[in-house]
Amino acid sequence: MDYSFSEQTKHFKSSAVRDILSVIQQGNVISFAGGLPSDDFFPIEAVQSAYEKVFASGRSSLQYGLTEGFTPLREAIQTVMTKKGITSTVEKTLLTTGSQQVIDLFSRIMLAEGDVVLTEDPTYLAALQVFRSYGAKVIAVKGDENGMDPHDLEEKMRVYQPKFVYIVPTFSNPEAKIWSTERRQKLVELCYQYHVLTLEDDPYGELNFTNDTFEPIASFDEKGSHILYTSTFSKTVVPGLRTGWVTGPDEVIAMMSQAKQMTDLHSSSIDQQALFYIMRDFDLQSHIETLRKEYYIRMTIMRDFLNKLDRGLFKWKEPKGGMFMWIEGDEKLDATSLLGEAVKNGVAYVPGTPFYVNEPKLNTFRLNFSHSTPDNIKLGMDRLVSVLTRQVTV
């Protein structure tokens, strides 16, 4: 039967990363492909103890909850926001099924066929999929290592009147880029001037290897009117809880809550209650320090292997945080066609192509250093460096 799906489904694309993941889970392949945090540091005792507290609080903890989420957790998040310099309130805060749902709900209330979203290029591929699924036109703003170019951004705000700007300004996915303070401030000014909203996606901000502070763009939005800030507990606590949040202008959050009510009534209230106890009773800050230290070690191991490659042929930068390294190979490298060869040799990565808005650079790829153990990073990178070196010398 022809199921005559809606027009919207023509924009659907399965995630290339997920497709690769499903293949490589079957073999003896060391994968640097997924954007997974390390299982090794999951604070399972703290998580278990938090759930015990949920059940000890009685049967009503298992009942339906509010669409906006468990209020005490929304309150606890205010402390985090204040520390980051973001002015928020419980009413301006919505809990979601991961920050992926924030991207979807915000798109749902903002976008219709033909609307424009401005992004970096390359950028988070699952965000691109969402924007396009609503029929939006994604336009890339030119940029450099300090963020979007303000002149091009202004020009594109003026010409395209975008519905919003989407950015990952701190340890970005895939490039591990950090926006400069100047560019952050300038973005807010331009948002005010051209009446454009920005969704600041910050899943990696806490995974900071430096002593520098990178203030969220939302902290420069003193009116609290134009920047939505979203983050998640997936990278700092555990992904299986699927809990993210967004904070932003009341009117926008209220509309997103209405959309969420239709979408799924509310996210798991048991998980949200457990997270509240984790935030109350567990030293999350020192846990994050551990993650920073350990992920830094993993990154340096990966870096040392990459140093074996010819720097004339492979360009990359040491990341200052996050979970990814982004490599641009020689012009002749086709990272997608080389993936088969890599997998045959027991190692996987994600080709850069799906992250691009415009013409993709076929010679780019992304490596994740957070998920694999140091030993597996050594093993996998040894394999990868061999494959890359052979490729280049062919």
Added chain:
Amino acid sequence: MDYSFSEQTKHFKSSAVRDILSVIQQGNVISFAGGLPSDDFFPIEAVQSAYEKVFASGRSSLQYGLTEGFTPLREAIQTVMTKKGITSTVEKTLLTTGSQQVIDLFSRIMLAEGDVVLTEDPTYLAALQVFRSYGAKVIAVKGDENGMDPHDLEEKMRVYQPKFVYIVPTFSNPEAKIWSTERRQKLVELCYQYHVLTLEDDPYGELNFTNDTFEPIASFDEKGSHILYTSTFSKTVVPGLRTGWVTGPDEVIAMMSQAKQMTDLHSSSIDQQALFYIMRDFDLQSHIETLRKEYYIRMTIMRDFLNKLDRGLFKWKEPKGGMFMWIEGDEKLDATSLLGEAVKNGVAYVPGTPFYVNEPKLNTFRLNFSHSTPDNIKLGMDRLVSVLTRQVTV
């Protein structure tokens, strides 16, 4: 600032039930408004023990999972489906954040502005909100106590070429209606003939007060090509887990999975793993027997109070299952304007109006008998019968 939300948001409406709930939670009001199961029977020990098993299985249980959901739970659901006579497979089964998300994802892949959905009238109001949020036109099919009228259904399939039919055929919300076997079979035949899909929403099927079996409509779809069946653990285990599922044609489920991947990557995998252990180790069947018995007792208490009303002025039927009673008062009754008076007297219900597709019957309202304790049902119904009697005699 004018946030220029998308056109779609013009169709958004907050749920009247939820708005009432948020008001009455503040007072000493006994509420028969919400569609809540009873906290009293939540199997909290079984739930707690299941989470302990999740954590005992190790850190990897807290990692990201598959969009389709935790495979062993999808396998366990096959046993339930087989018992109901529904031919399904793991691949045809998607886990969601409650069955509300099934309604949303299915609408998302099927509906565009102007598309037609056929429903009963009245029907589940949060489904109507979803369909309309996608710009669909909802057309009501005429019906009686046995389900949709087959002639009107056929006529409307022919004339409107709907994208799908949406029904709650067993202990429906709000009317507690049960479709006859004949009507169930006829619907499948018409779906085949006119190439129309049906979404069968069955949250209440297990809450059966009789010894009769009501076979799901999906069990008559021998081709497995036209009927999607959705249910949830919210009414049989606990709502806070937010776990529902849908089973249907491979191609449709695959498309819904793609939509889900964009929406939230996946629902809580910790909750899904806990549910797997509950299904494996807990006697869910005998727990459901308890719910049947206890909800039946609560319903009879409510019924006995309704029997005090003038049967010439108030029409209602004793439900054979589910969680609701549906009452049609005298023509002069305006259930919406009377609600304020009821709340002042310490009792709440949901006016029937938002459940209607066409012209609402203002004199209807819905009572939930599952959530309140027997004592509170007595207290609340005493108040309600007074308010209703006074109203009628004014």
